[in-house]
Ligand code: HEC
Ligand code: HEC
């Protein structure tokens with residue numbers, strides 16, 4: 001009758017609680033949207049004038065990709081506003097008119113349009129070549145995408161720099177909820193154990209007063225809990241390892257979300273400029289456009305005038321190239337979206353790395369020559385900089401500046417002179 005083993009009970013309870021909490025955990029972090037399925041069918045009621053017909057939605061996506069994608073996304077502000085729920089902000093006829101003749105609507109004094117213009121400081125181009133039905137198709141696609149919700153948390157985390165990436169906040173909220181759930185369950189576990197211990201103590205006190213216990217029962221009664229056995233048991237080791245892995249995983253996920261590491265960030269640009277075509281296929285030297293890499297801190301993004309060196313003759317009738325002409329006519333810089341972005345507190349100098357150290361662009365930026373759209377390949381964290389400074393030898397060849405240093409270093413050390421040896425780990429070198 002007393003044959004229950006305290007240790008197996010303990011193991012069972014711990015197991016149940018953590019199995020439960022980690023399932024929750026996995027569900028929540030698998031998709032940062034708290035359950036918005038990837039391909040939720042469009043079942044919500046449609047706004048008047050918009051369609052839920054899949055063929056129209058597909059047509060809308062095609063038109064959007066061809067005419068709007070360079071400036072708009074559904075869940076993210078790019079050059080223009082995020083279009084999610086735009087059909088709730090304005091009526092469909094208003095939107096059709098605005099998309100066709102934005103400048104005319106703004107100049108007519110329409111308060112909403114004027115406010116938009118004040119915020120974005122630019123006119124979007126006229127789209128009077130689109131038919132009303134085609135604009136409705138685009139908006140139908142926007143509606144379908146709005147209902148689907150933003151893409152997964154990893155994408156949003158990668159784009160963490162953008163002020164309005166809804167999925168990221170969502171994911172953070174989810175991890176907060178998760179911590180609360182885990183804390184609650186742990187509390188429950190402790191209470192359960194305390195109650196069990198109390199019950200066991202009372203029970204054995206009571207039983208010890210009985211005189212008619214069998215030999216076998218007495219033995220169990222006087223048995224002490226075998227802690228050493230519990231700690232060595234496979235179940236205990238398994239659970240501990242499991243909890244440890246789960247916690248590390250959680251910390252990593254949270255870390256990635258909050259630090260704002262932007263590895264993989266590849267924003268859509270106002271002009272779909274291809275490095276694969278220009279730097280890859282046509283082998284134009286990086287320095288032809290990024291004129292600063294050997295001269296100073298910043299690599300520089302070329303102005304439209306540099307494009308014109310070729311494009312006043314090449315592909316002049318292409319609608320994309322026409323857009324570059326429009327920028328020049330309006331005397332407005334092309335508003336490229338920055339891909340790489342160190343925080344203000346850190347100082348990075350291209351000349352030092354490219355000219356002095358002779359490091360190839362590819363070491364830090366990846367294979368740009370293969371990229372249609374530039375993507376941040378390296379982490380750009382402090383650890384990333386330091387790691388390379390620990391490993392890389394100073395390029396002292398043909399550099400009189402280093403002659404003395406190299407001699408000094410050779411006296412005190414047999415290993416080659418690395419960046420750390422010339423002060424590459426000093427805080428003030430990288431921090432203002
Ligand atoms: C060259 C960039 C550019 C292109 C291309 C572009 N837009 Fe825009 N769009 C903007 C800007 C900028 C605004 C903000 C209003 C303004 O300042 O004119 C805007 C505003 C809008 C708005 C109003 C958004 C709101 O929050 O009320 C809608 C709707 C819209 N655009 C739809 C479209 C559609 C549909 C297309 C493609 C057919 C398109 N845009 C193409 C730049 C662009
Ligand atoms: C014909 C001009 C041209 C050439 C040649 C060129 N680039 Fe660019 N590069 C651009 C323009 C324009 C942008 C901004 C648009 C973009 O990000 O795609 C840019 C952006 C970049 C960025 C991202 C900048 C940011 O916002 O953080 C990197 C990195 C880069 N280029 C590296 C290279 C490398 C490496 C090469 C040589 C293999 C190269 N580029 C050749 C024009 C050029």
Ligand code: HEC
Nearest residue numbers: 271272273278282284302306307309310314315318320321
């Ligand atoms: C050294 C010459 C050169 C420079 C500078 C140059 N391009 Fe190009 N660009 C080309 C060539 C060559 C093509 C390919 C033409 C073809 O496909 O027939 C091209 C194609 C393009 C295309 C594709 C057009 C289309 O409709 O397919 C775009 C967009 C483009 N360039 C943008 C730019 C931008 C933006 C800049 C400035 C940052 C720039 N280019 C600078 C030579 C150049």
Ligand code: HEC
Nearest residue numbers: 286290293298299300340341342348353354359360361364
């Ligand atoms: C040692 C690593 C490293 C090397 C090598 C390197 N870059 Fe960069 N690059 C960076 C970092 C870090 C940033 C972000 C700088 C910032 O935000 O202040 C950056 C930013 C850029 C930018 C964005 C504009 C700017 O100046 O901030 C361009 C364009 C660029 N690099 C082009 C190049 C080209 C072209 C080469 C090769 C000639 C090159 N880089 C070599 C690390 C490197």
Ligand code: HEC
Nearest residue numbers: 347348356357363385388392394395419422423424429430
């Ligand atoms: C691919 C390797 C590599 C990476 C990545 C790298 N560096 Fe460097 N860095 C070097 C080398 C090599 C030198 C030595 C240049 C010289 O000879 O002066 C250097 C020198 C420096 C110096 C000057 C140090 C001194 O004592 O004069 C600073 C500052 C610096 N790097 C900052 C950064 C920052 C900030 C980052 C990260 C955003 C970074 N580096 C990433 C290789 C790297």
Ligand code: HEC
Nearest residue numbers: 342343346380381382385386389424425426427429430431
């Ligand atoms: C080789 C360059 C380099 C050196 C040396 C360096 N840092 Fe940094 N540090 C960076 C860069 C780059 C960042 C920005 C990283 C990011 O945004 O994730 C940074 C970020 C930081 C931050 C902000 C962390 C955060 O999460 O935003 C602190 C604090 C900091 N560094 C302190 C130091 C101290 C203290 C030292 C000296 C012991 C030091 N750093 C040496 C490059 C360096």
